[in-house]
Amino acid sequence: MAVNSYALRARGAAHLRPISRPAYKLGLPASRSFWYALHFPALNQDGHAPHINELAALCLSVSDQIYIPGQDVLAIDVRSSLRLFGGIRGLSRTLRPTMQDKLSQLQRPLLYVEAASPSAAASILLSRAHRNTLITEREGLRSALGNITIEHLALDKKVKNRLTACGLLHLRDLWRLPSAALRLRFGREISDYLAQLVGEQTPNIPRWHENRLFNQTVTPDAPAETPADILVLAAVLFDQLQVFLRNQHKTTSQMLIELTDIAKHTHSLELCTRHPVRERSVWLMLLEHKLQKIIIRCPVASLRVMCRHFQEYCPAGAHPAQNRTQHPDSNKTSPDLLELLSARLGKDAIFMIHQEEDYDPAVAGSYLNYEEAPTVKPPLKAPRSRGFMPEGKQPCLLLPAPMLLTTRQQKPVYLSPLTMLQGPDRIETRWWTGQDIQRDYYVARNLQGMRLWIFRDLKRSKMVSGNQSCWFLQGFFA
Amino acid sequence: MFSPDSPLNKPEDNVSEVKVQQLLAETPGLWRGNHPGNSNVTYLARTYSTTRSSSQTSGDLFGASEQHLEHNSRSVPTQSTGFHALDELLPWGGWPTSGLVEIISRHKAIGELQLLMPLLRSRSHQPQSLLWITPPYQLHGPALAQSGINIRNSFVIPAQTRCNNALWSIEKALQSTECGMVLAWQSWLSGRVIRRLQMAASEGKTLGVLFHQRPTPHSPATLQLELSAAPDSDDGCRQIGIRLLRAKGSHRQGEIRLRLPR
Structure with a gap:
């Protein structure tokens, strides 16, 4: 296996050059955080993006504050771990064997560069510039970074080209220039980055979380023959998932359940909730309703629960959408009504009433899938329609498509001849689509006492002959 | 229990159940002691109210139960x-x-x-x-x-x-x-x-x-x-x-x- 110079340098802790020896001896950096960066130059060469996550997972044994700014570098805040590992050298020694094992397992070169400093940006830059350097005080950052060339900076390529074109080749060239002038000429990005390098500005560092997958299978001694048996099996896995989520401080809103029968046929069921949840009672109830919908011809030999997507757990009361109802007689949390209905009827069977600002009634009133509806409880005051519709002129019930009415003595008929009560109200719209609408709307009443919303299609009336109707029924004033 | 004038009080008539139903339908206020004058609802059409039963005054058993039911129904949150x-x-x-x-x-x-x-x-x-x-x-x-x-x-x-x-x-x-x-x-x-x-x-x-x-x-x-x-x-x-x-x-x-x- 090829071992190049970077790996060799990384192995020797003597290459980690302390800037301030007294501070290093104390083992505690003076700043609030202390960032230990690892750069893996080989990972960036042929796009091994997921590997950095696997390497980051190994660093969880050192600290849970991990930052991954790119696919070839990671930084760990190790300040609170230094005492435990006996300083940065001890920490480096602890991490090295596992890192090398992992790299060899991934069949990647055993090369990586270490750097540590009180600034995350500086540690990353030092490691990317292949400097195995330890800086324990903020005051030492400026001089340690001064020799690094502009090409290593985490800046836009155009900015770096402009800096190089101006004869600014190293960071020390930038330190000499006034910050305000730099900002004026090259933008705020560069001045902020320089401030972050020397620890004068703290960037918002997103914390990396291990994306773990829950994938468990249960195989009973005797195949499950009834839905009740399947639910018993599922309860075992849901218990495990609940523990998994609690340990991860997470929740989930979707999971896949695979039922494999003795004939090796697999039935996949997807359980979805509107809000993330981690109570097994909710999943069990949803699964119970899902099972009612499917036909399993053979007894189930194994059951698998797979969960890929997780959300951060939000304690009860912190988010109104996650407040679930509890059954008064027990402490069991029940699923939302809409989740329950969706489990039985399907995702596409529940809608939310919606309104668009459009003069065309078919467009103005449409349904939205309930999952597209906001999950947070809506404000109690509903917005009113803003002038697209005259007061009281449109009905509550609309036909999916206008229905052509027959005529008798030039009068429209629906069950019986219609009497016009109000109208006409003209709607002309959609001329820009090529399918323009020109209609005269009327409120009409028939002998049965039904009040209807009908229209006369002006476009059609120009085209059809005298005997053909151009009257349509659009809706009912219920 | 029934009014003395009621046909139901005559056993010899031997009115079948169907006929009783028809009779009640024709004279809805028969055994409920309906008294349109006492109604507190302005009716435009027929009124079968039993709230102010005339039988209440005569100590009618049905009237008493009506009163009791009415009292119960008032307690329904509305x-x-x-x-x-x-x-x-x-x-x-x-x-x-x-x-x-x-x-x-x-x-x-x-x-x-x-x-x-x-x-x-x-x-x-x-x-x-x-x-x-x-x-x-x-x-x-x-x-x-x-x-x-x-x-x-x-x-x-x-x-x-x-x-x-x-x-x-x-x-x-x-x-x-x-x-x-x-x-x-x-x-x-x-x-x-x-x-x-x-x-x-x-x-x-x-x-x-x-x-x-x-x-x-x-x-x-x-x-x-x-x-x-x-x-x-x-x-x-x-x-x-x-x-x-x-x-x-x-x-x-x-x-x-x-x-x-x-």
Whole structure:
């Protein structure tokens, strides 16, 4: 296996050059955080993006504050771990064997560069510039970074080209220039980055979380023959998932359940909730309703629960959408009504009433899938329609498509001849689509006492002959 | 127990049960001691009220039970219908806040939703959602919003849903405390199904409104109303005929004609 110079340098802790020896001896950096960066130059060469996550997972044994700014570098805040590992050298020694094992397992070169400093940006830059350097005080950052060339900076390529074109080749060239002038000429990005390098500005560092997958299978001694048996099996896995989520401080809103029968046929069921949840009672109830919908011809030999997507757990009361109802007689949390209905009827069977600002009634009133509806409880005051519709002129019930009415003595008929009560109200719209609408709307009443919303299609009336109707029924004033 | 003039008091007549029913239908105030003059409801048509029973004064057993039932029915929590005449017709002085209300109308679009509009307005602005189950046609959001209904709190199960799924949904929604009101359209439901839905509504303390085309005999619903189209008033206002068929805990019956707002 090829071992190049970077790996060799990384192995020797003597290459980690302390800037301030007294501070290093104390083992505690003076700043609030202390960032230990690892750069893996080989990972960036042929796009091994997921590997950095696997390497980051190994660093969880050192600290849970991990930052991954790119696919070839990671930084760990190790300040609170230094005492435990006996300083940065001890920490480096602890991490090295596992890192090398992992790299060899991934069949990647055993090369990586270490750097540590009180600034995350500086540690990353030092490691990317292949400097195995330890800086324990903020005051030492400026001089340690001064020799690094502009090409290593985490800046836009155009900015770096402009800096190089101006004869600014190293960071020390930038330190000499006034910050305000730099900002004026090259933008705020560069001045902020320089401030972050020397620890004068703290960037918002997103914390990396291990994306773990829950994938468990249960195989009973005797195949499950009834839905009740399947639910018993599922309860075992849901218990495990609940523990998994609690340990991860997470929740989930979707999971896949695979039922494999003795004939090796697999039935996949997807359980979805509107809000993330981690109570097994909710999943069990949803699964119970899902099972009612499917036909399993053979007894189930194994059951698998797979969960890929997780959300951060939000304690009860912190988010109104996650407040679930509890059954008064027990402490069991029940699923939302809409989740329950969706489990039985399907995702596409529940809608939310919606309104668009459009003069065309078919467009103005449409349904939205309930999952597209906001999950947070809506404000109690509903917005009113803003002038697209005259007061009281449109009905509550609309036909999916206008229905052509027959005529008798030039009068429209629906069950019986219609009497016009109000109208006409003209709607002309959609001329820009090529399918323009020109209609005269009327409120009409028939002998049965039904009040209807009908229209006369002006476009059609120009085209059809005298005997053909151009009257349509659009809706009912219920 | 019966009035001495009543034909029922003559055993030799040997009136069959069918005939008794016919007789009661022809003379509705016979054994309920109806006294139109004492009614506090302004009726436009026939009135079968039993609230002010003349038999109360004569110590009639039925009268006493009527009084007791009436007293019980007054304790039902209610919400005003928004129509004074309808409030007076209903034994509790308004819509019950929970339970099952059956609205029967042979024809749609005679004003059945307009009748419920004040109730829908107030319910839709509460945290609990409104569930419309299998409405006959698509609900028009802008028109509902124009009427003051919070459509962001309203969910619909469309008419294509199978009947058994629709009934299951009605039951679950009525049992749920998340749902403030359920409106469901079914052409006809048996008494057994209605009893089950009524129990679900009692469990969830939810108000359910069922729209039917045919009445269910001996319905166990909290309230059973029959709607009929009525000619417009002289000033062109829409009118609707409402007949109280049955109200739980009360023997009151009656019929009114209501002017709906423009």
